[in-house]
Amino acid sequence: MIAPPVALDSALLFAPERIVWPANWAGHIPFAALLIARHKPRVLVELGTHNGFSYSAFCQAVQENSLNTYCHAVDTWEGDEHSGYYGEHIYQDIKRWHDARFAAFSTLHRTTFDEAATAFAPASIDLLHIDGLHTYEAVRHDFYTWLPKLSSRAVVLFHDTEIRQADFGVWQFWKEISVDYPHFSFTHCNGLGVLLVGDHPPAEVKALCKAFSLHGQHLQQLFARLGGNVEWQARSRELKRQLDQQREHDEREKKVLRQQLDHACMNIQKLLNSRSWRITRPLRALGRWVP
Template sequence: MAFELLDHPIVFAQPARWSRVAAWHLHIPFAFLLVDLLRPKRVVELGVHNGDSYCAFCQATAALGLAADCCGIDHWQGDGQAGDYGSQVLEDLRRHHDPRYGSFSRLLPATFDEALRHFEKGSIDLLHIDGLHTYEAVSRDFYSWLPCMSDRGVVLLHDVAVRQQGFGVWQHWEEVSKDYPSRLVRNCFGLGAVAVGEKIEPAVRDLLALPEPRWQALEGLWEVLGQANERRCADSGESKGARRSWARRLFRKGSR
């Protein structure tokens, strides 16, 4: 059956987690959709930071009633691109995350290499890589974790569209998108979806294979939905100044 967006109303849900860091905000409707299409049994995120993307995966998992376990991995100390920060970032995230998702999700303070020992081969259906964004770092993360991906596995790569300040995800994307079925969401710094499993979920395959005009229409919809969520966030107290300040840090200092 061909992909039909209206079969997946979770796309229109309002995100429960909405931090001051806007790097992932416009991708949240896509995250909701992907969880609905893939129905993952295990979700892992490398590079959680404030948790907007990770909590979107958890929110969709809970809303859809999926029997899944989720794990968000970060050392929560920052880096040369995200900037340095203290324990308050993880503490704030736990206050949101633990009461809502603690029954099926855990936040694991660790490096990505340290965390690998917790996951057996072929066990992860959805992996989001959003750590250090140099070419060397993202390639290492991708290939280190690739054996852990299931035969239905999908990997998401964030910041594919950023080509400055040491960001090299775009180089890695150009390589892996030639080897696997893939599609790029071009708004909000770029999010690449790579189907690395040998048995791609039919619904995911249909989404990735959409004709370019329909894909562009979806990109436009995700952007409109994300902007609507931003307006709701602004109405609840988020200042435009804070968002502009974050944007200046991204393009002047390479933070995300």
């Protein structure tokens, strides 16, 4: 493999603390760590956080690199027709994790993307991750709604650029918008598009983009392999959780059956000890001799 002109130590060494299921973003975690370390964004915004897999990785990378980055996660935490609709426990779970680790430099905004956009000043966001509803109309709307908020250093990430089923349209918008800006993309883990929107991106981000233009195939393979390790961890934990859940279910069933058996034995014993059972003993004995 030809060595790319950008050091990859952050991606190689990064170990995400939060690994959850579903793990649709797991394969891009190493690149996320590398991008944070190289880009050093002043303000990061994620549109569509769900269980917080990607957002937790961004925040962890900010911490580990001791950056002065402020992070914002925007989501209603209700779900949509693509991610599915889910209960309050999803939000409460990520909130507990987030508040214990990242509250000093991060905020969870429980609102719509459009409402949240009004709270950000023009040209203030260096890194924007768009991962909300994945129709063409929705992703296009999100991009152009937030475009005025992007700085001259801005990079935009689009997840699911490789899904071409049902009404998923990120791939279509990516094909359309990537013509206008420097960019590179990944094909593994549903795809991830990286768009250099700002007129003056950091030198290390420009170098990363150049590396992909020169060694794209090798870097694709490297990050797919690195991301595959995180995906494997996520799958392993989910399988273990399912097995533990099945064991707990089996144990509960066994306990219920034991209780039912104990209850039946107790009732039988009560019957055997009852006065009516003793009185009718001669009749039962006679019944054994009379056809």
